[in-house]
Amino acid sequence: MSDFTVAQPRPLPARPTKFRRATEESPLTRVTLILLTVGGLALLVFAPLLVVFAEAMADGWATSVASLGNREAWSAIRLTLLITAMAVPMNAVFGIAAAWFITKFDFRGKAFLITLIDLPFSVSPVVAGLCLVLLFGANSMLGGWLVAHGYPIVFAVPGIVLATVFVTFPFVARELIPVMIEQGRTEEEAALTLGASGWRTFRTVTLPNIRWALLYGTLLCTARAMGEFGAVSVVSGKIRGQTATMPITIEMMYNEYLSVAAFSMAALLTALALITLTLKTVMELRLSDQLSATRRH
């Protein structure tokens, strides 16, 4: 047993020279940019989100749940669900029809039609509501006739549905058109030459191909339909318990300084929005798989 050890020459600390790739920014720039964007989003998006729930819980759980239980709040929730349930299927059907028409047929004025579909995006919701009031209001020709026959549109549920449909009009079609252009017409043409009827072709060939894009568009449409405020507030007349949707009720409660009640309902809508976002993120992954699958063909 020897007491001494031979001092091994310690290997030099391996310090590979760090090369920065020419396609990257310096670490300092990267960190600054990340902090800048994340900080911006925190102030703009995350902080308001937290505030909604914090304000709703200001007087504890029980108070905020109770505030949703009264008749007025309840009728607003029911109305919003009803409107959404009516407007979204209408726009889904329309979106499919329009996308089908635009991508599977050639005709003149196609670009014009696409512009028309996008129109509701560039028109202020308030102006959209105004248009409906002018068209269907009690002192217009059409509106007067309808009111006289017992079908009031403005300041009633049909008007809110129309306003919601107008505002959420482009969502489904816009999601479908790129996917359907990508997929081309060959599969449908093959089905038709094999003797399938138009409807069967649609159901067994087209629909499975566009299923994720359709779901995605419908989801966006639903989120917007539940939260629509500008157009609806113009046509609804804000009659409590009758034509006040959830966003309208939030406004009324807020203006009456019923902060907890307003934020409780807002928290409910926010929760729905968060669910929508989660579903959307999941679906986006599926959709990108599907898109890359079609690109591989």
Next chain:
Amino acid sequence: MAMLSIVVLLPIGALLLQGAQFGLGNIWDTVNRERVWAALFLSFKLAFFAALFNLIFGVLLAWVLVRYRFPGKRLIDAAVDLPFALPTAVAGIALTALYAPNGVLGSLAAQIGWKIAYTQWGIFLALVFVGLPFVTRTVQPVVEEIETEVEEVSATLGASRFYTMRHVILPMLTPAALTGFALALARAVGEYGSVIFIAGNIPLKTEIAPLLIVIQLEEFNYDAAGAIGIAMLVISFAMLLSINLIQIFSRRRIGHV
């Protein structure tokens, strides 16, 4: 197509018809008042600046989300879409509660003498919020498509990173960024729900054009409401048209990317 015409064309036709009945001179008289001009000017000015902010911030955000890796990136990516999903009225009251003088961030700002809610800053903030996703979502796919070879070539030719960014990357992003800018601008001009809560709605100071339409409607003054609506439509179409022209011009200059 029948539905398209019933739901979209008929109402807009009704607005134009109303305007035609009211007469061009009367429309001009309605719009040509101090309060209306102030509201229109405010709406378009703040919408422009908010869209400009979103243009810069959105391009940065798209770049960071595609190129960098950091913890929580997925969450950030999903959060960009929140302004699409969150009802505008909810956004409005949340931003107001946050940035009001007695709110969490508003009180901080008040200490340095910066009033946000109930001033034009508040409106700006709300408009930035609603327009946030547009630029990011249009630019993001383009950044994904950029091949790093292009940047490598630029670097081997002696360009600094900044030079590459400025002369190689940015021109590729310009058309998409402009599209996003136009969308954000259109959205911001017409925005109503999130703004009315935070604006304070003081005539001549923080009153936006859509609110003015609503006020006229509540007084059953359909002619005046229609006139302001038409003025808004005309100005926003003119703006979108000029953005499209800039876009065509920039595409032509840079070549089709």
